[in-house]
Amino acid sequence: MITTELITELQVILSxxxxxxxxxxxxxxxxGLVKVYPQSEEEISAILKxxxxxxxxxxxxxNGTKRGFGGLTESADILLSLSNYKGIVEYGVGDMTLTVKAGTNFKELQEYLAKFNQKISxxxxxxxxxTIGGIIASNESGPKRLGYGSSRDVVIGLRIVYPDGKIIRSGGRVVKNVAGYDMNKLFIGSMGTLGVISEVxxxxxxxxxxxxxxxxxFPQGNMEEIRTYATKxxxxxxxxxxxxxxxxALAGKLTGHSCYTIAIGLEDVQTSVRYQENFIQSTQPDHTDLKILDANEAQSFWNHFYFVSFISSREFTQTSLKIGVKNMDVIHVLKESQLLIDSHNLDVEAHGGLGHGLCQVNLKGAKEDIISAIQRLRELSTKLGGYTVIKHLPFSLRQExxxxxxxxxxxxxxxxxxxxxDPNKVLNPKRFVGGI
Structure with missing residues (x-):
């Protein structure tokens, strides 16, 4: 009855x-009891109002890729989907800036920009x-963060719909915009708790x-040798x-070599890439093996890397952790993750940036072992002066x-x-730090 009434009331705003x-x-x-698909900023505003x-x-x-990221409430009244709110608003090829609606698919954007020899870094x-909005709201980034930076380095302007329906703009549409406070950073990574990002x-x-x-x-698994080489x-x-x-475990799945492996990505003009390849070959540590993948092989590797995931089943549960530490402490995180395979009877695949300190650890196994492993990794990251955030976990386990x-x-x-x-706690309640 409540759902029927809610649908009737929302159909006054939407079709x-x-x-x-x-x-x-x-x-x-x-x-959500009811799911809505706004197609304009005005409709988003009306729904929130x-x-x-x-x-x-x-x-x-x-598109729901962050659905298992936080949240202590199983269902809200309204699930607002931006999957139909997409498209390019303004593209300055010469200025190298792009304004796009938040529900736009990231891969489709990159494919379009490639026609003009440009990309979002x-x-x-x-x-x-x-979607671009979900990436910004969660401040998502992968291994190439070392060279690309994060959303806070790339975003120069946002349009936000506040919980009361008011529309605001932060930043601008040009790179050299220094007027006022940099409000963009307030919304990036806020998990949609402060407003709905409508344009980026x-x-x-x-x-x-x-x-x-x-x-x-590194077949011998010498961690000190890894540290020395990465530092050099x-x-x-x-x-x-x-x-x-x-x-x-992850290297074995991606490369066929089940040993600690450093993936060194190079992007530049050909002469620069070749020079760096030669330098790395000339400084290769003893007792290591080296393989160079060309552009097509590298792209294939990264495609495989991003799509590596665990298959859920009734007997197993799975989680994905984001662990932030000082860059070389990544070695400690991966070593501890590897030990969990035997000590907790888990499938564990992990990787971390030796230049930026962010790790991702994927765990699959029994519920009790997952919970224990999360606690162990969280204790380690705290000891190292870092943090552990759970990027993906079933709702039932997020209660524990x-x-x-x-x-x-x-x-x-x-x-x-x-x-x-958001005094009335309308948006994404209990989705962020401390139950915000």
Whole structure:
């Protein structure tokens, strides 16, 4: 009865085709009694205004790739999907800037920009289905963050629909915009708790003239040797876009060599790429093996890398962790992750950036072992002065394990901003740090 009334009221704002009954009993939660598909910023604004004035809760999603990322409520009143709110608003080829609607598919954007020899320098997981808005809202980034930077480095402007329906703009549509505070950073990574991102303006970069990937295998697993070599490379004049350490389990799946492996990505003009390849070959440590992949092989590797995932089943559960530490402490995280295979009877695949310190650890196994492993990795990251965030976990387990860990010392700032912007807690309630 409640769902029927809600659908009727929302059909005053949207057409009947844009309002459907929501999915029930999704194992990842973050569902809605009613799912809506706005196609304009005005419709997004009207939905939020209605929700704010009528005491309704709203969850936000693009294509649902972050559905298992946080959230302690199984279902809101309204699930607002931006999957039909997509398209390019403005593209300045000469200015190398792009303004796009938040629900636009990332891979489709990159394919379009490639026609003009340009790209968005972001490196998200699930690029074939992720939307630009979801990437920004979660501050998603992968191994190429070392060379590309994060969303905070790429985004120059946003349009935001506040929980009360008001539309604001932060930043601008030109690169050299220095007026006022950089409000973009407030919304990037806020998990949709402060407003619905409706438009994104990013600066672009040219497509690389040449690309290669060097795989450096360490069969003996000497962690100190890995540290020494990575430090030497980072201290040199080389400019790799990735310096990613792969665990033996992950390396075995991707390369056929089950040993610690450093994936060194190079992107530049051909002469620069060749020079860097020669340098890396000349400094290759003893007792290691090296393989160079050309541009096509490198692209195939990364496609395989992003699509590597665990298959869920009734007997097993799975999770994905984001662990941030000082760059060389990645070695400790991967070593500990490898030990979990035997100590906790888990399937574990892990990788981490030796240049930026972000790791991803995927775990598959029994529920109790998953929970214990998360606690062990969280203790390690805390000891190293870092953090552990759960990027993917079934809803039932999110009731037992905190996605974000302990509240940071600056939590009062987060809470104060949320209270000011969304006093009625309309948007993505209990989705962010400390249950915000």
């Amino acid at each position: 009947s085709e844009q309002v459907i009954e929501g999915e029930k009993n999704n194992p990842l939660g973050n569902s 209605y929700a704010n004035e009528n005491g309704k809760k709203v969850f936000i999603e693009g 972001l490196d998200p997981f699930s690029p074939e289905s992720a 303006t990013v600066k672009l970069r040219p497509l690389s003239k040449n690309e290669s990937l060097i795989l450096l295998f 490379l980072l201290d040199s004049t080389m400019e790799p876009v990735t310096l990613e350490l792969l665990s033996p 394990v905190d996605t974000w860990g302990n509240k940071p010392s600056h939590f009062f700032l987060f809470n104060g901003i949320k209270s000011k912007v």
